[in-house]
Amino acid sequence: MSAWPRYLYTGLLTLLTPLAKKRLEREKVNELSARQRAGHISPCKQEVIWAHCASVGEVLAAEPLLRQLEQQYPGKQLVVTTMTATGAQQVRQRLPEARHYLLPLDLPWNTDRFIHTLNPRLAIIFETELWPNLIHSCKKMLVPVVIANGRLSAGAFDRYSKIRPLVAACLQEVTAVAAKAEEDGQRFVALGLPPERLQISGSIKYDLQLPEGLIEEAEQLKQTWSGRPVWIAGSTHEGEDLPLLKAHQQLLENQPDTLLILVPRHPQRFDAVAEMVREEGFSLARRSQGEEVTRSTQVYLADTLGEMLLLFAAADLAFVAGSLEPIGGHNLLEPAAVGTPVITGPHLHNFTEIAVLLREAGALQEIESSQELPELLIKLWQEPQTTEAMQQAGRQVVAANRGALEKQLQLVQAYLQD
Structure with a gap:
């Protein structure tokens, strides 16, 4: 040639x-x-x-x-x-x-x-x-x-x-x-x-190996949040944080004790996202600085690296970002593997086949825009049988495709x- x-x-x-x-x-x-x-x-x-x-x-x-x-x-x-x-x-x-x-x-x-x-x-x-x-x-x-x-x-x-x-x-x-x-x-x-x-x-992504003691560590972290409803927005990109914060504000109007774990995808955005959270009027704690989540904390900024699985496991519900903007999505299997119900936006072209498997198994909920997110989160919190079914289905998809x-x-x- x-x-x-x-x-x-x-x-x-x-x-x-x-x-x-x-x-x-x-x-x-x-x-x-x-x-x-x-x-x-x-x-x-x-x-x-x-x-x-x-x-x-x-x-x-x-x-x-x-x-x-x-x-x-x-x-x-x-x-x-x-x-x-x-x-x-x-x-x-x-x-x-x-x-x-x-x-x-x-x-x-x-x-x-x-x-x-x-x-x-x-x-x-x-x-x-x-x-x-x-x-x-x-x-x-x-x-x-x-x-x-x-x-x-x-x-x-x-x-x-x-x-x-x-x-x-x-x-x-x-x-x-x-x-x-x-x-x-x-x-x-x-x-x-x-x-x-x-x-x-x-895909070897299905062969995801959970670190020893991860689930126990996640449970300990969850206990420090005193039983509050917790959702995570993982791997956010520029253009996604503000809509997700707006969605969180709507959630707080219905469930004032709700906690959002916000995880920007790229470290160079950590400080800018922290400033955005403050400008939007939220009470913020930054994980990188060892700041504790108190009863008044509304957003927990996970500005660290290598802890995504732990944070997914500690949350009740997981929104996987990179999907509100045409990024193509991120790894849907990480929350599924730790038994956290998975939610995503419409842009999933990088993870099409994984999304199909999770969707067909009933392990994935999808939204067209961030405006749909508050209602869906509240619905899932109010329907524990639905979230339990999603948890089981997600784990089964991961296990079946190893x-x-x-x-x-x-x-x-x-x-x-x-």
Whole structure:
């Protein structure tokens, strides 16, 4: 296949490098961040298994598989790259034995330097991170590339279709794809992946492993709230917080002791959201500052990282954000797995198949706008039999669809055999 699409892409990216560097500066981890973006890293003494996870969501999804690899290959060094600083923090917190680097900017001199120094036995890319020069560098240096938990939404497919020659050339150099659903797999093939390299394995998000003692810790947290009605809005984006706060104000008019746990998706928004909460006249407590939730607290801002499962488990009802705005939704399985009824907005194109399963099982309630939320929350609080049925259905959906972890582990192991 012609290399011209990649040459044109490289030329355009080179011209845009000053803008790209400015954007990436926001994701700085330490004083070595700029060097890592240029592919300058330290070599590992042990043989390397390299995994790339774009950000927090991919790290959380990849964690079960990466933990299995650490256990089964103790003589190899796990290296995890991310695009974001928040992803880096999750790697350090959840996979402390792994070495972390920021992914280099996708220019051939950067990616060649990175792959040559790292010299991995295998590259595992999670979900949908198709970087043409990075994958070409792996191909040149005979490093197998496996896309694990492969996800390609209809929207992403449409965007990639506009640059199909470039994407097709990239997919021709991918060794194998473990797609999470048939629809995702067929989209990879339609974009140029050779069909024989595709495996439909399911999503390892269903193999979510709850940390030991999580439910007990959530119960203890819940007890500090003295039996108040509690709902959580998890992973909110810009444009969603204010409508959700308006909905909470309506709730307070009917149930004055209701508590909202508000969890912005991105740490750089924590302070701005806190200011918004105060400007709207709510009594606020910030978790990052150790502020206690008192009887007068109306909004608890969860401005921390890595606690989403705990907070979902501690709430009575869970609204999963990224769905009021056309973001595409976030992981609906996290509240379902901990037995918290799941509510979402209309924009779910990143989690279509999971939403279908939860919907058909009766584990998901959907709204078209935030204005519908107060009435739905009150209804669910008043109908414990409905919430109990949603709790059971959510857990059953998660349990029934486990198994992708084992399939993807077997695929990866095939490239690690001596």
